[in-house]
Amino acid sequence: MTGIIYKTKDIKGGITAPEGFLASGVKCGCKNNKQDLALLYSQTPSNVAGVFTKNKVKAAPLVLTRKRVKNGTGRAVVINSGHANACTGERGMEDARYMTAETARNLNIPEMQVLVSSTGVIGKPVPTEKVIPGIAKAASKLNSNGGTDAAQSIITTDTTIKETALSIETNQGCFNIGGMAKGSGMIHPNMATMLGFITTDAAVSSHVLQSALDYAVERSFNMITIDGVTSTNDMVLVISNGAAGGNEIASEGDDFEVFKQALTEICTRLAVMVARDGEGATKLLEVKVTNARTENDARLAAREVTSSDLVKSAVFGKDANWGRIICAVGQSEAVFDPEKVDIYIGDEQVARDGGQIDFSEERAVELLSLDHVLILIDMKEGSSTAVSWGCDLTYDYVKINADYRT
Amino acid sequence: MTGIIYKTKDIKGGITAPEGFLASGVKCGCKNNKQDLALLYSQTPSNVAGVFTKNKVKAAPLVLTRKRVKNGTGRAVVINSGHANACTGERGMEDARYMTAETARNLNIPEMQVLVSSTGVIGKPVPTEKVIPGIAKAASKLNSNGGTDAAQSIITTDTTIKETALSIETNQGCFNIGGMAKGSGMIHPNMATMLGFITTDAAVSSHVLQSALDYAVERSFNMITIDGVTSTNDMVLVISNGAAGGNEIASEGDDFEVFKQALTEICTRLAVMVARDGEGATKLLEVKVTNARTENDARLAAREVTSSDLVKSAVFGKDANWGRIICAVGQSEAVFDPEKVDIYIGDEQVARDGGQIDFSEERAVELLSLDHVLILIDMKEGSSTAVSWGCDLTYDYVKINADYRT
Numbered sequence: 001m002t003g004i005i006y007k008t009k010d011i012k013g014g015i016t017a018p019e020g021f022l023a024s025g026v027k028c029g030c031k032n033n034k035q036d037l038a039l040l041y042s043q044t045p046s047n048v049a050g051v052f053t054k055n056k057v058k059a060a061p062l063v064l065t066r067k068r069v070k071n072g073t074g075r076a077v078v079i080n081s082g083h084a085n086a087c088t089g090e091r092g093m094e095d096a097r098y099m100t101a102e103t104a105r106n107l108n109i110p111e112m113q114v115l116v117s118s119t120g121v122i123g124k125p126v127p128t129e130k131v132i133p134g135i136a137k138a139a140s141k142l143n144s145n146g147g148t149d150a151a152q153s154i155i156t157t158d159t160t161i162k163e164t165a166l167s168i169e170t171n172q173g174c175f176n177i178g179g180m181a182k183g184s185g186m187i188h189p190n191m192a193t194m195l196g197f198i199t200t201d202a203a204v205s206s207h208v209l210q211s212a213l214d215y216a217v218e219r220s221f222n223m224i225t226i227d228g229v230t231s232t233n234d235m236v237l238v239i240s241n242g243a244a245g246g247n248e249i250a251s252e253g254d255d256f257e258v259f260k261q262a263l264t265e266i267c268t269r270l271a272v273m274v275a276r277d278g279e280g281a282t283k284l285l286e287v288k289v290t291n292a293r294t295e296n297d298a299r300l301a302a303r304e305v306t307s308s309d310l311v312k313s314a315v316f317g318k319d320a321n322w323g324r325i326i327c328a329v330g331q332s333e334a335v336f337d338p339e340k341v342d343i344y345i346g347d348e349q350v351a352r353d354g355g356q357i358d359f360s361e362e363r364a365v366e367l368l369s370l371d372h373v374l375i376l377i378d379m380k381e382g383s384s385t386a387v388s389w390g391c392d393l394t395y396d397y398v399k400i401n402a403d404y405r406t
Numbered sequence: 407m408t409g410i411i412y413k414t415k416d417i418k419g420g421i422t423a424p425e426g427f428l429a430s431g432v433k434c435g436c437k438n439n440k441q442d443l444a445l446l447y448s449q450t451p452s453n454v455a456g457v458f459t460k461n462k463v464k465a466a467p468l469v470l471t472r473k474r475v476k477n478g479t480g481r482a483v484v485i486n487s488g489h490a491n492a493c494t495g496e497r498g499m500e501d502a503r504y505m506t507a508e509t510a511r512n513l514n515i516p517e518m519q520v521l522v523s524s525t526g527v528i529g530k531p532v533p534t535e536k537v538i539p540g541i542a543k544a545a546s547k548l549n550s551n552g553g554t555d556a557a558q559s560i561i562t563t564d565t566t567i568k569e570t571a572l573s574i575e576t577n578q579g580c581f582n583i584g585g586m587a588k589g590s591g592m593i594h595p596n597m598a599t600m601l602g603f604i605t606t607d608a609a610v611s612s613h614v615l616q617s618a619l620d621y622a623v624e625r626s627f628n629m630i631t632i633d634g635v636t637s638t639n640d641m642v643l644v645i646s647n648g649a650a651g652g653n654e655i656a657s658e659g660d661d662f663e664v665f666k667q668a669l670t671e672i673c674t675r676l677a678v679m680v681a682r683d684g685e686g687a688t689k690l691l692e693v694k695v696t697n698a699r700t701e702n703d704a705r706l707a708a709r710e711v712t713s714s715d716l717v718k719s720a721v722f723g724k725d726a727n728w729g730r731i732i733c734a735v736g737q738s739e740a741v742f743d744p745e746k747v748d749i750y751i752g753d754e755q756v757a758r759d760g761g762q763i764d765f766s767e768e769r770a771v772e773l774l775s776l777d778h779v780l781i782l783i784d785m786k787e788g789s790s791t792a793v794s795w796g797c798d799l800t801y802d803y804v805k806i807n808a809d810y811r812t
Contacts, residue, residue, distance in 0.1 A: 057736030057744040057760070087732060087760050089745065122729030123762040230737045309715070313804050323528030326493060330463030331636045338463040339495065354463070354493050356529040395801050398719050 004254045006170040008262065014147030014163030017178035018201035020044055020243030023146035025153030028134025030082030030120070030127060037131065038150035039138035040077040040197060041107060046241040048074040048115065049210035051217045053234035060085050060092035061116040062233055064100065068115055069237070072206030075113040077197060077237060078103045078138070079154050080131050081182070082120040086232040095126045102132050106139035117195055119156055119182060119233055151180035154195060158184045162273040168262045172255065175202035175244040177262050181270035184277045196221060196236035196270055202259055203242030205250040212260040213238050220267035223299065223388040224275040225307045238263065275389035280396030285315050287375045288387045289329075297334040297379075298386035304332035305375060306390030315373050316392035320364035322351040329377060336379045344376040410660045412576040414668065420553030420569030423584035424607035426450055426649030429552035431559030434540025436488030436526070436533060443537065444559035445544035446483040446603060447513060452647040454480035454521070455616035457623045459640035466491050466498035467522040468639055470506065474521055475643070478612030481519040483603060483643060484509045484544070485560050486537050487588070488526040492638040501532045508538050512545035523601055525562055525588060525639055557586035560601060564590050568679040574668045578661065581608035581650040583668050587676035590683045602627060602642035602676055608665055609648030611656040618666040619644050626673035629705065629794040630681040631713045644669065681795035686802030689777045691721050693794045695735075698785045703740040704792035710738035711781060712796030721779050722798035726770035728757040735783060742785045750782040 016023050020043045028037040050069040052062055068074060078099055085092045100114040107114075118126065141149075151163040165178035183194035204212070217236055242248065249255045276284040287305045292298035305311055308328040314321055322343045330338060343351040346367035350359045367373065373392075422429050426449045434443040456475040458468055474480060484505055491498045506520040513520075524532065547555075557569040571584035589600030610618070623642055648654065655661045682690040693711045698704035711717055714734040720727055728749045736744060749757040752773035756765045773779065779798075 055733065055736040056738075056740075056742065057732050087729065087744070087757070087762065089759070089761050122733070123757070230733075232733055232736065309803075316804065323493065326463055327461065327528070327636075327638055330461040330638065332462075334462075336462065338493070351493075351529070353495070355495050356493065393804055395804050397715075398722065398799055398801050398804060 004170045004172065004258055006168055006258055009167045011165045011167045011176065013145065013165050013178060014151055014180050015040055015178045015197055015199045016144050016147035017165035018176040018199045018243065020201055020241045021199045022142040022144055023150040024138045024141035024143065025146065025149035026134055026138045026141060029130040030080060035149065035153035036081045037134040037138050038079040038153035039103070039135070039142060040150060041142055042075045042239055042241040044241050044243060045073060046075050046239045047072055047204060047206040047209050048237060048239050049206060049213045050235060050237045051213055053230055053232065055230045055232055057086065057232045059118060059233040060088060061096040061118045062235055064093065064096045065115040065117060065235065068112055071112065073113065074115050074239065075109055076103055076107055077115045077117060078135060079117045079195070080126065081154050081156055083118060083124060083126045084120045084122050084233050085118040085126045087123045088125050091125055095128055098128060099131060099135065102135045106136055115237060117235055119154065119195055122232060147178065147180065154180065154182045156182065157279060158182055158277055160277055162270055164266060164269045166262060166266060168258065170258055173244065173246045175200060177202070177266050179266045179270050181274055183274040184279045194221065194231065194234045194274060196267065198238040198263065198266055200238065200240045201242065201244035202240055203246060203248040204240040204259060205248055208249055208251065208256060209238055209240050212256070212263050215260055216264040216267040219264055220271040223303060223386065224271045225303065225390045272389050275391055278391030280394040280399065281391030282316065282394055283371045283373055283392050285312065285373050285390045285392060286387060287377070288385065289377045289379060290385045291381060292379045292384040293335055293382040295384040295386060297336065298384045300332045301329045301334040301336070301377065302386045302388035304328045305377070306388040309393055312390065312393035315368060316394050318365045318368040320345050320350055320361065320368060325375060325377065326351065326354060336381050340380040342378040342380065346374050410576045410578065410664055412574055412664055415573045417571045417573045417582065419551065419571050419584060420557055420586050421446055421584045421603055421605045422550055422553035423571035424582040424605045424649065426607055426647045427605045428548040428550055429556040430544045430547035430549065431552065431555035432540055432544045432547060434543070435536040436486060441555065441559035442487045443540040443544050444485040444556035445509070445548060446556060447548050448481045448645055448647040450647050450649060451479060452481050452645045453478055453610060453612040453615050454643060454645050455612060455619045456641055456643045457619055459636055459638065461636045461638055463492065463638045465524060465639040466494060467502040467524045468641055470499065470502045471521040471523060471641065474518060477518065479519065480521050480645065481515055482509055482513055483521045483523060484541060485523045485601070486532065487560050487562050489524060489530060489532045490526045490528045490639050491524040491532045493529045494531050497531055501534055504534060505537060505541065508541045512542055521643060523641055525560065525601060528638060553584060553586065560586065560588045562588065563685060564588055564683055566683055568676055570672060570675045572668060572672060574664065576664055579650065579652045581606060583608070583672050585672045585676050587680055589680040590685045600627065600637065600640045600680060602673065604644040604669065604672055606644065606646045607648065607650035608646055609652060609654040610646040610665060611654055614655055614657065614662060615644055615646050618662065618669050621666055622670040622673040625670055626677040629709060629792065630677045631709065631796045678795050681797055684797030686800040686805065687797030688722065688800055689779055689798050691718065691779050691796045691798060693781045693783070694791065695783045695785060696791050697788060698790040699741055699788040701790040701792055703742065704790045706738040707735045707740040707783065708792045708794035710734045711783070712794040715799055718796065718799035721774060722800050724771045724774040726751050726756055726767060726774060731781060731783065732757065732760060742787050746786040748784040748786065752780050
């Protein structure tokens with residue numbers, strides 16, 4: 001992939017693992033006695049890029065942030081959980097702007113350098129009387145080890161916090177990249193939303209940063225599904241402050257490839273954490289499509305399989321019935337010949353050339369009992385591969401989503 | 407819609423309600439001691455039209471029938487349940503052809519006039535040693551009151567048989583139209599499939615018949631969803647034998663409009679029966695989108711709402727939370743302004759202009775407790791309407807689909 005020799009190492013600290021980033025998480029009172037407001041701040045001017053929901057219903061903070069990200073620069077992100085500030089009309093836009101203005105005032109930076117993100121109940125105004133004092137508190141608590149506190153403050157129905165970080169060594173030097181996410185599917189009725197925030201001390205121009213983020217998200221966050229729902233508030237942001245030193249990556253080339261792959265790795269880790277934490281999920285479902293005609297075909301097919309309620313129920317029930325799998329592949333837009341398809345559960349082949357073969361039911365049930373179930377689909381059409389992640393569909397998914405308000 | 411005065415009347419008999427059609431249903435031994443083979447026969451040469459699954463994985467009988475339907479004529483349909491004859495390779499094609507040849511021989515008609523349809527387990531060959539004798543038995547039992555027996559023989563996990571018929575009186579004369587269907591979603595692991603068979607004694611040219619069926623299916627079978635899965639065997643066939651007398655409808659005009667609307671009514675009734683019988687379903691969910699820019703926008707939005715696991719779980723749990731509904735609409739490809747959308751549960755308005763309003767939670771829960779739940783979405787964009795039908799997502803859906811083979 002690249003001529004540069006490099007190695008990667010897991011490090012601690014999440015979004016504050018890279019140099020020059022501070023973060024904090026506080027209780028502002030929106031989620032009774034839980035941390036519900038996070039602040040992320042780069043000590044130096046930074047470049048930003050973002051990917052946003054394709055849902056036509058867009059929350060006010062997302063509309064505002066998307067506009068500001070287009071400028072390519074930004075130094076702070078304020079995130080509240082408990083209220084999505086979606087379907088809140090003009091008042092919602094004013095509240096979102098107010099949050100960024102207060103953040104800017106507390107940090108003494110221009111308002112345009114502040115981004116905002118929200119997750120929680122749709123349709124109710126953000127209680128600014130709680131959030132605004134919370135911002136001052138969060139600003140006063142910013143510190144270089146605040147990543148985990150921030151990660152804790154952005155979750156809603158998540159059962160675990162989601163953060164990760166990597167150090168990357170190349171023959172040009174070293175840089176770090178860290179991230180946090182929230183999401184367990186568009187799940188709890190209005191406690192929706194998948195959010196991802198990534199920091200890096202590599203110096204990357206905003207244009208190249210956007211291109212790397214598009215690449216990474218396409219292969220990570222866009223390849224997970226809990227219940228097929230896209231929220232009003234979904235966003236992934238990446239901030240690059242260049243604190244690691246070195247020349248800015250401003251065009252394609254070896255440096256860009258290294259950074260892009262590292263960013264993809266971080267995004268994939270976060271995405272898999274979200275998939276594994278799918279509401280009611282008892283296991284992670286990984287679907288790999290190999291030897292597809294094109295990468296897009298592979299992606300379409302893999303995503304259709306992790307999205308299938310039938311496959312998801314079968315995985316919950318440990319049913320190695322490959323008919324549901326090939327049926328889901330056939331429902332996708334992928335171009336392939338059904339009579340060539342081989343299917344495996346883990347390492348046990350269950351279908352060949354689109355047809356029945358003898359296989360060990362016992363071994364298949366064993367493999368379906370693992371907390372990480374792998375389905376492999378070999379299309380025998382070309383050489384492209386894609387992976388999608390999801391989870392099983394369980395009684396608890398229905399329970400959690402049926403019983404929310406009653 | 408048309409200048410012709412006409413009235414419609416519900417009649418009994420399903421697919422044998424129209425003149426000149428015989429049917430039967432027998433036990434051939436594929437589904438232990440249950441009826442599992444149906445035969446439908448027109449006493450005179452007939453025109454046919456069909457709509458087939460878009461899944462790229464297509465069962466052998468479907469491939470064969472689709473080819474024969476292109477000729478525009480056909481007099482008999484043989485349908486077996488228990489085996490889908492899908493993913494069965496060359497042997498599957500031979501078996502499908504064999505079934506039509508034996509049906510033709512028993513009825514003394516050309517093989518090309520016989521269509522075949524299957525539903526059941528994927529990947530296992532049809533046991534022809536049982537099905538072929540079954541065909542002879544079914545042929546010997548053909549009778550003009552056999553519609554219900556046939557409807558009984560094509561179901562798999564369905565909890566009820568699905569048949570309906572209408573008599574239509576116009577100032578040009580009278581005709582009848584009847585239908586039967588099976589399907590409770592692509593549901594029981596490999597007992598998949600939605601099938602619909604419609605008969606009419608109106609005389610309709612095959613070209614016009616196809617055009618009317620396309621119109622009807624687009625507004626009926628294509629507007630229902632149980633779990634979003636399209637099976638390898640889905641098909642809807644319509645046979646017109648002209649036994650009611652009168653001129654053949656061979657072009658657009660008033661007669662065509664009357665026939666098209668009657669066919670749409672029959673298809674809609676059958677489709678709603680399928681939706682209501684969704685696996686594990688406790689209620690029928692009807693989603694109506696009004697005042698959309700185009701009919702296509704209305705359809706896309708309505709279908710997205712009935713397909714949303716979150717909405718379906720909420721309906722099961724009687725949760726009047728409109729955020730999930732507007733979020734599903736926003737996820738569709740429909741063009742609309744979220745800030746104009748009004749949402750109703752039954753007659754209780756729960757959102758206005760895409761935002762929160764006060765409404766009676768008590769009344770909403772009452773309306774969500776009915777066994778037919780109506781969600782109305784007013785886009786206030788244009789004048790087009792569409793309706794989609796589905797069902798709630800329940801513990802039993804997961805249970806049925808998780809526990810099938812274990």
